[in-house]
Amino acid sequence: MADCEARFARRLGLAVGRLDWWNIKAQHTPYEWILQQIADQIEPLGDNRNDLRAARHTTELLTALVPGISQSELTERAQNLRQYLAVQQPPDDEVLTPEQAAAIKGN
Secondary structure, eight states: OOHHHHHHHHHHHHHTTOSOGGGTGGGSOHHHHHHHHHHHHHSOOTHHHHHHHHHHHHHHHHHHHSTTOOHHHHHHHHHHHHTOSGGGSOOSOOOOOHHHHHHHHTO
């Protein structure tokens, strides 16, 4: 399990009261696992939700207080605020192997 998946499994497990978070991925089909990850992106679990809210509020303050700030700079600052720990940075390359794509499709 990749680091980002392990962090997600832990957050998911804690959100539903499970302490054996390392077993959670194995109890999902690849399709169900992807759906859980998509649901987390739409409605984040735990402190990630609070980080997202704080980043949004800070970005709105920047918009109000810094005249002429560009949209791209606001977007970059919001991402930096939300993903302030190195472990939260997105992976450099998110390309699926043919085997992973087939597993997700259920082939």
